Amino acid sequence: MPNQNNFEQFYSEMITCIKCSRLVTFREKIATEKRKQYIDEEYWGKPVPGYGDINAEILFVGLAPAAHGGNRTGRVFTGDKSADFLMKCMDRTGLANQINSDYLDDGLILNNAYMTVMLKCVPPQDKPSPLELKTCFSYFNQEMKLLKNLKTIVALGKIAFDGTLKYFKQFDDLKTKDFPFGHGKSYKMPNGINLLGCYHPSPRNVNTGKLNFEMMTSLFRNISNKI
Ligand code: SF4
Known part of the structure; x- marks a missing residue:
């Protein structure tokens, strides 16, 4: 069974990480300069x-x-904004208890x-380098090992999808070309876990109509029905 203490220990180590100098500088710069509307908050x-x-x-x-x-x-x-859209979809499909995800201790379950x-740190322009992704992969790897009951992984966007596929490639001879990313594309991994592609709930995807509420909630309903 997953163990809360193991998660806490893992995260207490992870949050001190300074392996990627570019990202450390960027995350701290954002936290110092802040956005005007959050100027009184501690980032x-x-x-x-x-x-x-x-x-x-x-x-x-x-x-x-x-x-x-x-x-x-x-x-x-x-x-x-990504959280606002994602949580609205999760709430509608029973995966969350409320439509908002605003701050720690906001009651979200x-x-x-x-x-x-x-990637655990914010990258400039949302674009991590291949080396940063590779460096941070060790944390995703550890996290995956702690989550012991998984049946379905919903990869929000191609980078998340490719990273998750990389995780499974460690255990089996999987060819990337056999697993193209797409919204709703689902693949059974050799250990039985479903890897499901899903467009990222970013404002860009939502505002351009590439992703809408119906597309996301029908995909989430499918997952819940199969589990
Ligand atoms: S992105 Fe990952 S590896 Fe890089 S500094 Fe952040 S936590 Fe560390």
């Missing part, structure tokens, strides 16, 4: 831990914390779901 400005039910069967994986979202609040998918990010 987190460190690697951002995952959040949710540690016994979950469903894992949501995003790219990285948002500059004024997770990097400000200290919780993934919290306090930004995820039902049978856990969420994390592939």
Whole structure:
């Protein structure tokens, strides 16, 4: 069974990480300069831990914390527009108890779901370098080992999808070309876990209509029905 103490120990080590100098500088710069509307808040400005039910069967994986979202609040998918959209969809499909994810201790409870990010620190322009992704992968690896009940992984965007596939490649001879990313594309990994592609709930995808509420909630309903 997943163990809360193991998670706490893992995250207490992770949040002190300074391996990627560019990202350390950036996360601290954002936390110091702040956005005008949050000027009175103390930003987190460190690697951002995952959040949710540690016994979950469903894992949501995003790219990285948002500059004024997770990097400000200290919780993934919290306090930004992506979180607003994601949580509305999760609430509607029973995966969350409320439509808002605004700050730590806001009462958010995820039902049978856990969420994390592939890269634990916010990257400039949301674009991590290949080396940064490679360096941070060790944390995702450790997190995956702690989440022992997973049945479905929802990869929010291609970078999260490719990173998750990389995790499974450690154990089996999987070819990337056999697993193209797409919204709703689902693959059974050799250990039985489903890897599901999903467009990232970013304002860019939502505002351009690439992703809408119906697309996201029908995908989430499918997952819940199969578990
Ligand atoms: S991105 Fe990951 S490896 Fe790099 S500094 Fe942040 S936590 Fe450390």
